[in-house]
Amino acid sequence: MLARLSSGREVGLAPASFAEHASKTSTGIILRDVVTPPIVADLSVLWRADDPSPTIATAVETARQCAEHNKWLRDPST
CATH class of the missing domain: 1.20.5 (Single alpha-helices involved in coiled-coils or other helix-helix interfaces)
Structure with missing residues (x-):
């Protein structure tokens, strides 16, 4: 998923923990909350x-x- 996101071939929905990690460790990946307040499970x-x-x-x-x-x-x- 990260490779496709980084290449611009994908838009993804991911658990917040994965999204936060990906946006911090991969260049060019932006994290945006989809809903406010965040969904809690x-x-x-x-x-x-x-x-x-x-x-x-x-x-x-x-x-x-x-x-x-x-x-x-x-x-x-x-």
Whole structure:
């Protein structure tokens, strides 16, 4: 997608995280919000309950820390 955008052969709709990254790292790519306020989507992290992988534990902990830092977690009672 980035190659086509950079060559001028494509206009794209992408998740905000990808669009922000692309506009910062690729010359000639412009980021414009499509709607105001931005669309917000609830995301969840899923993994197998019986997977003792340290990699999974690290990924889940990283997601938790990121959500906490950005105040993405909401009160489950609401």
